[in-house]
Amino acid sequence: MGPDDANPLGNVHGGIILQMIAEAGYICATKYCNSEESRGLPGNEACSASLARAERTDFLQPMYVGEFAKVTAEVTYTSQHSLEVQVLVYAENIMEGQQRLTNKAYLWYVPESINEFPDSKVMKVPPLFHDSPESEQQGRLRYERQKSDRDRGKGVKHSQVDSKFSNFMIETEEPYTVLFSQSMLAHFVVPSDCTPNGYVRGGATMKLMDEVAGMAAVKHCMSPTVTASVDPINFYKKIGQAGVINMMAQPTFTSEKTIEVHVFVDVQYLDLEKRQFAKERACDAYFTFVSLSIDDFLPQKVPPLKLLTADEEESFKLGEQRYKARKELRKQEKIY
Secondary structure, eight states: OOGGGBOTTSBBOHHHHHHHHHHHHHHHHHHHHTSHHHHTSTTOOSEEEEEEEEOOEEEOSOOBTTOEEEEEEEEEEEOSSOEEEEEEEEEEETTTTEEEEEEEEEEEEEEEESSSOSSOOBOOOOOOOOSSHHHHHHHHHHHHHHHHHHHHHHTSOHHHHHGGGTTTTOOOOOTTBHHHHOEEEEEEOOGGGBOTTSBBOHHHHHHHHHHHHHHHHHHHHTSOEEEEEEOOEEOOSOOBTTOEEEEEEEEEEEOSSEEEEEEEEEEEEEETTTTEEEEEEEEEEEEEEEEBOTTTOOBOOOOOOBOOSHHHHHHHHHHHHHHHHHHHHHHHHTOO
């Protein structure tokens, strides 16, 4: 990893790692869905895997400039029209012969024909043969859980979420408030952002999400921050070429040593007949950051979030619930 991949602390930027994870998953899923076995299924043709969901991702250890990134990906479960890919990221110091696990992630992809853009046809996925019935059962449970979560998210109306950002363009000089730390980012989609079927790569979107979330975290903490974890991301709308991606981020919760930031991603397309932009919500997610001291770059206390409205208080309570759930899940998985 080189200087262009680093944050001001010399660690590899969290968004770069998220992009590597998604790209490794994309290659693995696309290769699996274009195998001879897949081509033999009725109606199947050449396809590209679209990222539908990224499960919670924890940043277990930092990766530094000068280390080599080793990324592995394998298919761990398949349904009729989707597949799960497990991605592991290692930091390797070839001078010292050491290797560390830095990230572990599960991603869900849907194979779509590259011949019918923009109305891509979903292809069938060849069944995966598991080592044991227990492995297959665990995969099925993960599939049902993510499917249920995606279905719940589809019921959220665009206007319901927009109401939380009704004051987004209002600026304030009062530090540690939601409005003070809110951040925005806009990006015009170009071909290099896209897969062969013309849609933005999930990793490119996740990288931008981490950047705008990091802006909000730094503004609140007034210090360097690093990504600690990312909650599941559901990709509800595919983002095509010539679209304008608008991202909005604002803090929702602070604990003693972490800050949670909610990121919303909208995509706009120009309607030439009406001469106006049509907006759709593509995805959203919660990012958790750790504040670091500018003296020794060790974790330090996060300033408490000042809550000024009833909506902010409600968001804070929900954020506290997610914070406790993450801590409990880490204990169960014995991450720390």
